[in-house]
Amino acid sequence: MPTTLIHGSRRRTLAAVVLAGAMTTLGLAGCGGNDDAAGAGTPAPTPSAMVATTLTVKDPWVKAGPAGEMTAAFGILQNATAADITITAAESPASPIELHEMTMKDGKMVMQPKEGGFVIKAGGSHELAPGGDHLMLMKPAAAIQPGDQVSFTLRLGDGTAVPFTAIAKPFAGAEESYEPGMSPSGMPMGSSAP
Numbered sequence: 001m002p003t004t005l006i007h008g009s010r011r012r013t014l015a016a017v018v019l020a021g022a023m024t025t026l027g028l029a030g031c032g033g034n035d036d037a038a039g040a041g042t043p044a045p046t047p048s049a050m051v052a053t054t055l056t057v058k059d060p061w062v063k064a065g066p067a068g069e070m071t072a073a074f075g076i077l078q079n080a081t082a083a084d085i086t087i088t089a090a091e092s093p094a095s096p097i098e099l100h101e102m103t104m105k106d107g108k109m110v111m112q113p114k115e116g117g118f119v120i121k122a123g124g125s126h127e128l129a130p131g132g133d134h135l136m137l138m139k140p141a142a143a144i145q146p147g148d149q150v151s152f153t154l155r156l157g158d159g160t161a162v163p164f165t166a167i168a169k170p171f172a173g174a175e176e177s178y179e180p181g182m183s184p185s186g187m188p189m190g191s192s193a194p
C-alpha cells in the first residue's frame with residue numbers, strides 16, 4: 001500500500017510539472033508575438049530548402065475582361081528541379097483564384113476545380129492554356145485592361161510561394177464558355193499539352 005501511494009503522488013507531481021510546462025508554452029505563444037508564430041509554421045527554414053524550389057512561369061498572361069466577370073490566367077509552368085512539384089493553390093490581389101481543369105461531361109467541355117492541384121513533373125513543364133488547365137480569376141475586383149500587369153502567387157505543396165506577374169491581353173475565345181467546336185477534331189485542346 002505505501003508503495004502505491006508513493007507512485008500515485010509521483011504521478012501527480014509529474015502531471016503538475018507537465019501541466020506547468022504546457023501553460024508556460026501557451027503563455028509564450030500568446031504573448032510572444034510574430035516571431036513565435038512564424039517559426040511554428042515553417043518546419044525547417046534552411047537556405048537549401050529555399051533554393052530547392054525552382055518553378056518558373058514562362059510567358060504568363062491573363063485574359064482581359066470587365067470587373068466581376070470570371071477570367072483566366074495562362075502560361076507554361078517549368079520545373080527545373082529533380083522532383084515533382086505540386087501547385088496546391090494560387091492567390092492574386094486582383095481576384096480570388098481557383099485551379100481549374102477542362103473535362104468532358106455529357107459530350108461537352110466544362111471546367112472544374114483540379115483535384116490535387118497542378119503537378120509538374122521533375123524537369124518537365126505543364127502548360128496552362130485556353131481549353132486546358134488554367135488559373136481561374138473567379139471575380140476580378142476591377143476591370144483588367146489589355147496591358148495591365150497582374151500579380152499572382154502560386155502555393156506549392158511544401159508551402160513555398162512562387163510569385164509571378166502576368167500581362168493582360170485581349171482574347172476572343174471566352175474560356176468560361178469554351179465549346180468543343182473550337183477544336184476541329186473535337187478532342188480536348190488540353191491534350192496537346194506535354
Ligand SMILES: [Cu+2]
Pocket residue numbers: 072100101111112134135136
Ligand atoms: Cu475555370
